[in-house]
Amino acid sequence: MTSINYYPNEPTKPIVKTSNVPGPESQKQLEQLDKVFDARAAYFVADYEKSDGNYIFDVDGNAYLDLYAQIASIALGYNNPALIKAAQSPEMIRALVDRPAPGNFPSADMAKILAKILQFAPKGQDHVWSGLSGADANELAFKAAFMYYRARERGYETEFSAEENVSVMENAAPGAPDLAVLSFKKAFHGRLFASGSTTVSKPIHKLDFPAFDWPHAEYPTYRYPLEKYEEENHKEDDRCLEIVEQLIKTWKSPVAALIIEPIQSEGGDNHASKYFLQKLRDITLKYNVVYIIDEVQTGVGATGKNWCHEYADIQPPVDLVTFSKKMQSAGYFFHDPKFIPNKPYRQFNTWCGEPARMIIAGAIVQEIIDHDLTSQVNRVGDYLFKKLEALQTQYPAKFQNLRGKNRGTFIAWDLPTPTERDTLLKKLRLHGCNVGGCSTNSVRLRPTLTFDEKHVDIFIDALSKCVTEL
Amino acid sequence: MTSINYYPNEPTKPIVKTSNVPGPESQKQLEQLDKVFDARAAYFVADYEKSDGNYIFDVDGNAYLDLYAQIASIALGYNNPALIKAAQSPEMIRALVDRPAPGNFPSADMAKILAKILQFAPKGQDHVWSGLSGADANELAFKAAFMYYRARERGYETEFSAEENVSVMENAAPGAPDLAVLSFKKAFHGRLFASGSTTVSKPIHKLDFPAFDWPHAEYPTYRYPLEKYEEENHKEDDRCLEIVEQLIKTWKSPVAALIIEPIQSEGGDNHASKYFLQKLRDITLKYNVVYIIDEVQTGVGATGKNWCHEYADIQPPVDLVTFSKKMQSAGYFFHDPKFIPNKPYRQFNTWCGEPARMIIAGAIVQEIIDHDLTSQVNRVGDYLFKKLEALQTQYPAKFQNLRGKNRGTFIAWDLPTPTERDTLLKKLRLHGCNVGGCSTNSVRLRPTLTFDEKHVDIFIDALSKCVTEL
CATH class of the missing domain: 3.90.1150.10 (Aspartate Aminotransferase, domain 1)
Structure with a gap:
């Protein structure tokens, strides 16, 4: 029952010298x-x-x-x-001064760096694809989800049609299909354009930006303390699940993926129950929707588990789990190899993540594990x-x-x-x-x-x- | 006429030990x-x-x-x-182990780090906003452009309407307006969803991803050598300029911004003339379109100028210049203070760039300047x-x-x-x-x-x- 004492010189109490902040x-x-x-x-x-x-x-x-x-x-x-030790390591110096384009010229360090991150993968996940921020992680996950969804429709090995190859260059279907990601009111999944279309936190986060016409279901609003309002909260779960299912069935475009935070953080620390998160698994399986858990803010130990959604023990495991923030690196975990696209250069970019931050992430998770x-x-x-x-x-x-x-x-x-x-x-x-x-x-x-x-x-x-x- | 000799131990010639690559x-x-x-x-x-x-x-x-x-x-x-020296500096260690959320808790190092980057700003630009990759830089620039465009319509200081505040939460106009970014065929501006909608390089870069319905003009195709085909190439410029103007006038949604590479790099090293790039300035001014130059691949000296579009000496200077790759950091340069949104938290995210890469960028540009x-x-x-x-x-x-x-x-x-x-x-x-x-x-x-x-x-x-x- 002791605490790790990294910080012998930490102040014993706050110091406030100025009468205003900022001073x-x-x-x-x-x-x-x-x-x-x-x-x-x-x-x-x-x-x-x-x-x-x-x-x-x-x-x-x-x-x-x-x-x-x-x-x-x-x-x-x-x-x-x-x-600090990781920051001063030879691997870090190399990552900083010789940043690879790892899709073409991976470093000899890379497998080791990824293995360190993967030892912290959520239960049921054993692969990772790296990005640069929470928004980037979610958008990379959306790309993986859309490719997976279309591959299931046309066949994983099936070649693209001539019509797809032509229409996509005009941003039109079928090559650029009209597919949706379903998210929840009060959600925060980032501020780029696709992630921003799933974010519903505050108008100021979204105003003046074009958005995809994607649906927002209702996230349960519980009464507290939970142990006192079990029955009411269960009904609230069912009410929201019904909305999710209706939206999937009736939305103007097919819902290819669903993304949810196990606790909506920017949106007010709204919790979702184990029952709710499991039922979403059942619904997403029923309708062939990719299930994405956004652990950008909830992940990496602060909830008392490595990943917050592990409390729900969702079975079968969700498809994609995104991360950033306390990992310092970012990306998504997955387990179904069919989330690796059928061809190279589809989930691809120059840097495929940030090796310096991947090294830091490895050091962070090692400390969490070593010191429990x-x-x-x-x-x-x-x-x-x-x-x-x-x-x-x-x-x-x-x-x-x-x-x-x-x-x-x-x-x-x-x-x-x-x-x-x-x-x-x-x-x-x-x-x-x-x-x-x-x-x-x-x-x-x-x-x-x-x-x-x-x-x-x-x-x-x-x-x-x-x-x-x- | 000497070369900087950083690398006394560089091989004097290639070494090929294996009969195949990869070995x-x-x-x-x-x-x-x-x-x-x-x-x-x-x-x-x-x-x-x-x-x-x-x-x-x-x-x-x-x-x-x-x-x-x-x-x-x-x-x-x-x-x-x-x-290597920059990578081992105390500033770098701090940036790596104590990564700030600089919008809320900027570091005392930050002004100095930004000043180093800003000394390399393209002619006519004197501000920078930082991102994480080329795609991210372009999407941040799109956000800046959309806010600027709408601010010009409603007035920079005008409050958002109730209708905007409500509609935006449903991804609908007027809060989430139907505005377009015009790009060019064969362009490459990144692989996220908005940047991907402006990318027209190859189907494999885009297939299966929903896209915004944004227009693609034609980029001039010149005959070489340029000095031999001046008249033909000038006509080609005019042909393409006419298409740009027609698209701006007739596209189904208002064109808020235009983005172009001074040399389309992924798309085949297609060059645009000084005349073409200047005429685009005239057209964008005429139609109130934000002019964005994408220098992700062309920037940072390889064309013989710090920024390739400086060859065109575009007047008045373009609105936004995006960068990444050889800068190692990313973002956009600008000069009109109205590209800073009217309220905080609009162009905002947790990390607002990567301080470790901003330090590297500062060291890179310092070397370019010091050694000409x-x-x-x-x-x-x-x-x-x-x-x-x-x-x-x-x-x-x-x-x-x-x-x-x-x-x-x-x-x-x-x-x-x-x-x-x-x-x-x-x-x-x-x-x-x-x-x-x-x-x-x-x-x-x-x-x-x-x-x-x-x-x-x-x-x-x-x-x-x-x-x-x-």
């Missing part, structure tokens, strides 16, 4: 930065040289306990020694959740829909209004805790996997103070 | 690799540790003079000392082109449409058939020269910027031998 030095640097970058959304300018473990420093010398971790994308903490960090996350998550339940009892209005029990540190709750949520996050920063929001009035906790009980105590102490000030 | 050790490793990667398109397994300067080694100990350079994406050669490598490219390109003209005189059928005169080492020519082209490339590898093709029967030369006269002599010697064997 004066951050403000000065942000003014400069804004001349060459869009810095309007910046909270402060970070000093990553000083940042250590679970503490992020800013250029004013403030040190925040970080429960946001670069929008949920730092797995182990700042300046982790195992990652998911066990730590479960233990610390339980400890944290109980403390939050106690606060909820004390301030029920400020801790609505507390959720993420038995999901490690992947915890969220709602404030009554967006203003109160924003005020709380601001106060928390002034108390030395960097915390993020999601949806309009939710707080989401996204600490690293090395966050432990002493960090929980500091956070709960700050939170208690801030809540009374609301 | 036996490559074949063995490719069989293993194919279990975890799609290695069907691999030429050989490279040994990047041994690779040096303009020579790429494989795991059989063969050393090829590299005129393909990872699909035109290695600027300075293998294991360049300046890049574009002058070297021009000198070596002239030397190479003259040698190829001599071969053309000797074997006119095997050197059709020799092109790229006064465009540095960015040179190509056509073989009579795809089979002869493929045979030539295969023979060249067996003679120790790694060369790529483009389109169906073109050879494209894409050496690094440090390729010099001694390399030309070796290549021409091998080429002369191979051509006689065809």
